[in-house]
Amino acid sequence: MLLDSNILIHSIRFKLNLLEEVQRLISRHVEFYVLPQVVEELSTIVDRGKSGSKEAKLILQHLNGVKPLDFHHPGRVDELILQAAKKWGMAVATADVALKKRLREMKVPVITLRGRRLYLQPEDPEFWSI
Secondary structure (H helix, E strand, O other), X not given: OEEOHHHHHHHHHOOOOHHHHHHHHXXXXXXXXXXXXXXXXXHHHHHHOOOOHHHHHHHHHOOOOEEEOOOOOOOOHHHHHHHHHHHHOOOEEOXXXXXXXXXXXXXXXXXXXEOOEEEEEOOOHHHOOO
C-alpha cells in the first residue's frame, strides 16, 4: 500500500495510528511503501515551517515499518503515486480529493479519511486485488 503525505499528516493530527488501523480495517497483513518524492514533500513542509510542519517532522522521524519504493516517472507526486499504484497493483492511502477521484477512475483501491475515521473504497476488501 502506497502512502501519500496528506494522510500521514492527518493521521498525526487526529492521533490515529495509520498503519495499525489499516491492518485492522482490512483484516490482513499489509506492506506499506512510500515514494522518495513523498519524503521530499514532507521535508519541504518542515523546511517551510508552515501548516503541517510539526506533523511532517514527526512523520519523518517515525517512518519505521514503511519501505521506500524507488519509482521514477515524469510529473508531480500525485502522478507518481497513480503510476506506481497501477504498475504494482497497490492500494493507496490518501486524503487528497483529486487524487482519490483519479485513483477510483483507474479502479485502484483507496483508503481515505471521513472525519477522523478511515474507510475503504470499495468498502469490502475482498474485492481488492491486492
